[in-house]
Amino acid sequence: MLNNNSQIEEAVNSRYGPRASRKPRRRLLPFLYLLPSALLLLVFMIIPIGYTFYLSFFNWNLIAPTKEFVGLANYVNVFTDPTNQKVILNTLVYIVLLVILNFILPYFISLIVNFFIGKMKGPYKILFFIPSLFSLVVGAMLFSWILNPVSGPLALFLRDFGMKVPQWTNSGAMAIVVICLITNWKVFGYNFILLLTGLGAVPKNILDAAALDGVPKWRVIWNIVLPLNRGVAIYVFILTIVQGLQYVFTPINVITQGGPYYGSSNLLYHTYLNAFVLYKTGNASALATVTFVIFLILLFIEIKFVEGRHKDAD
Amino acid sequence: MLTEKRNWGWHVLLILIVMAIMLPVLFMISNSFKTLQESYHAILQLIPAKPTFSNYLTLNKQINLLRMVSNTFLMAMIVTLGKVATGLLAAYAFQNFHFKGKRLVYFIFVATIFVPFTTVMIPNYLVIAKMNLLNNVIGVALPQMADATGIMLFIKAMGKIPASLTESAKVDGIPNRKIFMNLIIPLLKPSIISVGAIFFINSWNEYVWPTLVLKDKSSFTLPLALQNYISSEGGTNFPLAMALAVIMIVPPLLIYMIFQRYILNSISTSGLK
Structure with a gap:
């Protein structure tokens, strides 16, 4: 390909001279470099968003040759159907748990590692990150082993104390907690590293000056470090929700399939269920569009605060 | 200096976290070398008394292991090469050219990172099915390639190359194609390695995509194969499932061991805008 291009270019150059050929080429050239990415994003991202939006106004089963136009019925259904309401509520529970486990917890630990332990950061970074390398299916398998009520190691351990591991797959609430713990196992180290890097960028002299004035360390962190690290923190916070809600899909599908009675399902899993198990394409598309709008709002929050940080720094 | 004395308390906490994260993995490796019976009776014995390969052999009899490893490898390789190549090209366009609507195009590209997979999965499934690429490695790779993270990371890496370098090359009349191939790519090698590894x-x-696109068992990738060994009703043969999981974690671990510094550097900077 490249050889061909150069031959063409040489041919063009020899005929018209380099000057003449350069100008129109120059204008087209950046788009040539953009073309492969643009095509991929257009075909598998941007057009699909539009098509999903289009499908959300129809009743369809993914296969039938005709679609029935139903107006806003699918959207009304999203907010009035009891199952959908349950799933939306579950999504909020997921968000709260994910933020606690995958944002607040790693943030707390990254503060400790950055300010309270001196020089031993390296090994913790390397070790914490390891589960990020592994599939969530592996995580789902490991946790269903550890928490197996009959034969799991935790059950055997608790048996000595006369206690039992509950049948957590029979309870939506407990299943949600376990599913969030599985993603926590995978994401903790990743988010820890992002947050630690942000803390490393806080100027040392500010901290030294505060320390000289005898200001207690936790107050320095609360009043100086956290505000300065706001940009990175908000980035990780948004990432935790956006990525987390997509990450929980895997353990849900592997362990509970959203059950019992949609108790561990969320907006994204329910979309998948409607689309590829129940073949209610219109419902699925409406749910997907609502999810998209929520994520779009999160994106704008991220832009606003990360841009804000830039202005602060300047 | 004053806090130095209390350090060990924090280290205890951090080491407990390391154990919570790593012990399940270590037990998984250990149990994959135990018989089903031994895994019940000696559940917390980290070193198996009589290590056995029987789980791996059984696995190899039950599923076409080699085929699934090669399916997974081929898919990951296609996705990686595709994303690195298209990402580098697009990053070069954003970094080295001025054109109308550049900011808007960049914004739209990067915003696609925030699109949940559920919003695009139905149309993408229909397109892949129309192209007759269900159960096909290309069909499962294509939707994964539509990802702008590479563009973002490569732009950051290119930003560290002094502008004077490319400017002077341009003044000398060297065509962009050569600047890209012979100057930018060699300079970006560490970043290409780490982004490619990730x-x-x-x-x-x-x-997600394999679940949607690969229905035929002979086209399965390893995560789908492992899922088949996990029963939601209990009764999972864990030593067997763990043997398969061990096979799954070896390649990422090896890559991490070799490129650990590059990878952690790339991850770190991805958060800093």
Whole structure:
């Protein structure tokens, strides 16, 4: 390909001279470099968003040759159907748990590692990150082993104390907690590293000056470090929700399939269920569009605060 | 200096976290070398008394292991090469050219990172099915390639190359194609390695698209094969499932051991805008 291009270019150059050929080429050239990415994003991202939006106004089963136009019925259904309401509520529970486990917890630990332990950061970074390398299916398998009520190691351990591991797959609430713990196992180290890097960028002299004035360390962190690290923190916070809600899909599908009675399902899993198990394409598309709008709002929050940080720094 | 004395308390906490994270993995490796019976009776014995390969052999009899490893490898390789190549090209366009609507195009590209997979999965499934690429490695790789993270990371890496370098090359009349191939690519090698490694690991572990696109068992990737060994009703043969999981984690671990510094550097900077 490249050889061909150069031959063409040489041919063009020899005929018209380099000057003449350069100008129109120059204008087209950046788009040539953009073309492969643009095509991929257009075909598998941007057009699909539009098509999903289009499908959300129809009743369809993914296969039938005709679609029935139903107006806003699918959207009304999203907010009035009891199952959908349950799933939306579950999504909020997921968000709260994910933020606690995958944002607040790693943030707390990254503060400790950055300010309270001196020089031993390296090994913790390397070790914490390891589960990020592994599939969530592996995580789902490991946790269903550890928490197996009959034969799991935790059950055997608790048996000595006369206690039992509950049948957590029979309870939506407990299943949600376990599913969030599985993603926590995978994401903790990743988010820890992002947050630690942000803390490393806080100027040392500010901290030294505060320390000289005898200001207690936790107050320095609360009043100086956290505000300065706001940009990175908000980035990780948004990432935790956006990525987390997509990450929980895997353990849900592997362990509970959203059950019992949609108790561990969320907006994204329910979309998948409607689309590829129940073949209610219109419902699925409406749910997907609502999810998209929520994520779009999160994106704008991220832009606003990360841009804000830039202005602060300047 | 004053806090130095209390350090050990924090280290205890951090080591407990390391154990909570790593012990399940270590027990998984250990149990994959135990018989089903031994895994029940000696559940917390980290070193198996009589290590056995029987789980791996059984696995190899029950499923076409080699085929699934090669399916997964091929898919991850196609996705990685595709994303690195298209990402580098697009990053070069954003970094080295001025054109109308550049900011808007960049914004739209990067915003696609925030699109949940559920919003695009139905149309993408229909397109892949129309192209007759269900149960096909290309069909499962294509939707994964539509990802702008590479563009973002490569732009950051290119930003560290002094502008004077490319400017002077342009003044000398060297065509962009040569600046890109002979100047930018060699200078970006560390970044290409780390981003490529991250892409490979992510795709190796990918679950969503394979679930949708690969229905035929002979086209399965490893995460789908492992899922088949996990029963939601209990009764999972864990030593067997763990043997398969061990096979799954070896390639990412090896890549991490070799490129650990590059990978952690790339991850770190991805958060800093």
